[in-house]
Amino acid sequence: MDTWLVFGATSGIAVPVVRQLAKRGHSLLLAARDEEHLKRLAGDLRARYQVEVTTLNFDANDLDGAEEWVRSVDREHGPIEGVFWATGYLGDQAEEQERFAAAKKSITINFLAAVAYLHPVASLMQKRKRGHIVAIGSVAGDRGRMKNYIYGSAKSALNRFLQGMMQRLYRSGVAVTIVKPGFVNTKMTQSLDDMFLVAEPSRVAADIVRGIEKRSEEVYTPWFWWGIMHIIRHIPVRLFKRLSL
Numbered sequence: 409m410d411t412w413l414v415f416g417a418t419s420g421i422a423v424p425v426v427r428q429l430a431k432r433g434h435s436l437l438l439a440a441r442d443e444e445h446l447k448r449l450a451g452d453l454r455a456r457y458q459v460e461v462t463t464l465n466f467d468a469n470d471l472d473g474a475e476e477w478v479r480s481v482d483r484e485h486g487p488i489e490g491v492f493w494a495t496g497y498l499g500d501q502a503e504e505q506e507r508f509a510a511a512k513k514s515i516t517i518n519f520l521a522a523v524a525y526l527h528p529v530a531s532l533m534q535k536r537k538r539g540h541i542v543a544i545g546s547v548a549g550d551r552g553r554m555k556n557y558i559y560g561s562a563k564s565a566l567n568r569f570l571q572g573m574m575q576r577l578y579r580s581g582v583a584v585t586i587v588k589p590g591f592v593n594t595k596m597t598q599s600l601d602d603m604f605l606v607a608e609p610s611r612v613a614a615d616i617v618r619g620i621e622k623r624s625e626e627v628y629t630p631w632f633w634w635g636i637m638h639i640i641r642h643i644p645v646r647l648f649k650r651l652s653l
């Protein structure tokens with residue numbers, strides 16, 4: 409079975425995905441900041457599924473240390489055969505409009521960190537001609553909206569980055585899967601009061617695991633967000649700018 413490195417392993421969406429990977433017998437490298445949560449999760453997975461689980465301290469703000477971090481994890485616990493990127497941060501759009509530091513935090517965690525950590529992984533996989541990179545973007549990246557355009561633009565950049573990497577790695581037999589959830593009931597969305605069609609993390613996780621198994625290029629989850637975003641993307645700009653979506 410493969411070894412999967414999971415960034416943001418403590419996230420509401422990642423936990424049920426990680427359980428499914430463990431159930432299928434994969435070894436896991438769980439990376440996050442909250443050590444206590446990681447240890448509890450790792451202990452539970454080892455007991456339930458008898459798989460190898462290693463916990464790793466990971467801070468997405470450490471961009472300069474990313475390359476060495478990935479190389480040492482691969483050397484000590486690898487080879488890394490699968491990567492699941494679930495790290496993300498939803499800031500306050502109003503604050504991000506007024507304070508560049510707030511906007512920078514969102515862009516750093518949602519986009520720059522993915523470039524910093526996924527590129528070294530991609531190069532290792534390309535050399536070995538084997539691997540799968542799965543990353544969570546968002547439907548928010550499909551069209552800029554006034555309510556979350558800093559988060560949305562970072563996710564949009566992540567989407568373009570992953571699309572390019574997918575093409576770069578294709579001939580090496582390395583797959584890239586872009587996951588685009590709609591609203592999901594996790595810690596991230598607890599304070600939002602204008603959500604609709606909210607999905608539970610277990611449902612989103614099932615879609616992600618199906619996408620992993622099929623090595624899908626893109627996974628909208630739940631599926632109907634593909635149609636919703638198709639319509640939203642095609643609303644003419646002249647009309648769209650008048651809406652308060």
Ligand SMILES: NC(=O)c1ccc[n+]([C@@H]2O[C@H](COP(=O)([O-])OP(=O)(O)OC[C@H]3O[C@@H](n4cnc5c(N)ncnc54)[C@H](OP(=O)(O)O)[C@@H]3O)[C@@H](O)[C@H]2O)c1
Nearest residue numbers: 416418419420421441467468494495496546591592594596
């Ligand atoms: N929930 C939604 O409606 C929704 C919709 C579309 C896309 N997404 C995306 O889905 C992914 C998972 O989100 P979620 O909904 O499961 O939310 P979540 O439970 O809040 O998870 C976010 C994860 O990112 C980690 N993280 C944030 N800042 C970090 C940093 N500086 N260094 C390392 N880790 C950091 C968090 O770790 P800490 O616990 O240490 O902060 C947490 O594990 C994210 O990429 C999110 O953007 C979510």
